[in-house]
Amino acid sequence: GDQYFHKQNIPxxxxxxxxSNFFDLTxxxxxxxxxxxxxxxxxxKNIDxxxxxxxxxxxxxxxRNKWMYED
Structure with a gap:
């Protein structure tokens, strides 16, 4: 079984x-x-x-409270 996977480049x-069906593993x-x-x-980065x-x-x-301060 392993020879098949190696020949097909499948893990x-x-x-x-x-x-490997969904994306390239590398x-x-x-x-x-x-x-x-x-x-x-x-x-x-020393972010506070x-x-x-x-x-x-x-x-x-x-x-959220912008409506309170609007006329």
């Missing part, structure tokens, strides 16, 4: 074969590596998340 494990691995790199990059969340909350409040 030998069941999960790999199922996933592209998937590259995509996950890129996502991990971006996530790690965000951690090193408390301030960011407060600003977001303030903006959401302003949008």
């Amino acid at each position: 030998t494990d069941k999960a790999g074969r199922q996933l 592209a998937f691995e590259a995509n996950r590596a890129e996502a991990k790199r971006l996530k790690d990059e965000l951690k090193t 998340w408390k301030k960011y969340n407060e600003d977001k909350k303030r903006k959401r409040h302003r949008v």
Whole structure:
């Protein structure tokens, strides 16, 4: 059975074969590596998340209650 999969360039494990029906597994691995790199990059940017969340909350409040301040 393994020779068939190698000839057809299909993964030998069941999960790999199922996933290969939907997308290219090499592209998937590259995509996950890129996502991990971006996530790690965000951690090193020294973003003040408390301030960011407060600003977001303030903006959401302003949008939801805009009708109160309009004439």
